[in-house]
Amino acid sequence: MYVNEGTPVTAVGTRPDHLAIAGRFAAAPETWPVAPRYNPVDRWYHRLHVAHDHEVWLLTWLPGQGTEWHDHGGSAGAFHVFSGTLTEDTVALADGHAPRVSSRELGEGAGRRFGSHHVHRMTNRSPRPAVSVHVYGPALTTMTKYRVGAAGLEVLEVERAGAQW
Template identity: 40%
Template sequence: MPQRVSTPAPSSASVPPSPPLPAVAGRSGGSSAPTAADLLDFVRRTAADTELIDSLPLDPEGRTWVRLDGPGGSEAWLIGWAPGTGTGWHDHAESYGAFTTARGTLKENSLAVRLPASGWKTLELADGVDRERRLTAGRARAFGQHHVHEVLNESRETHAVSVHAYYPPLPLLRRFSRSGAVLRLEQVERPEDWQ
């Protein structure tokens, strides 16, 4: 019998609490982790770099990606999305992050609920936990730890390109399948699986 998840998560419009700002020009204090706002600023600035965006090789049938140097030791990626491609349902474990669309339009389906970190294989989701947003070029969003979502390029003709950053660097990725209100843990990937 699936466990039932019904506790709503904080509003997706809010940025979760995050560590102090890192030491950079104009800031005082020692070196520390980037905040969600720092990651959001990074993905926006990177997406505005048209030379970098143009340099990403695009595959006509699949996603392509290049690892970037993120701020304060974060993990960052430039990702190309062929028409009709997507990530499937997943989370980023203990990492918080941000992403923006540099070209095209991406759709994000997410769950406004915090899932248990471990100890389950199947969950029944309560009504009202689904969220949907479209991120056209220049639109960005930040998210907290254990954020469950899928990202899709629903265009049938146009590639999309996006920039993503996570802190701490992704320790793992949990992949899920979904059938109606039932979410099932299918796979746990480690960094060596996508390097």
């Protein structure tokens, strides 16, 4: 199952299909330069590949591990669940209304594209470890962390590549 957000990005001369790239990396774990590892304190991650227009990351998630609400600093992307199950929460903002949070569970083999203004959080709410492949284009330079409140999104922190990760 793949979930799309926004316009498909497979036409020649446009940005690469991030979901297809994530799927290709997930289909070939024997090519990964490292085996997935697990950190009992926080999720583990390793950059698998970098190109001029995207980068690919491998992430592991023990039960209960997750991210805060965040964006990808203007990068679009996709993720593919290699093993286990992850839950993605997204937030929709409408003028004059409280933010609306929706959740979707994505199991092994599932994936999803997202646009450059996507705000979400991901969590392993299952009893099993999970592994996922993420693609961002262009490569991540910042990630903004948020708090979701009655009035909308409040910026908590902007993390910079090479400094916080």
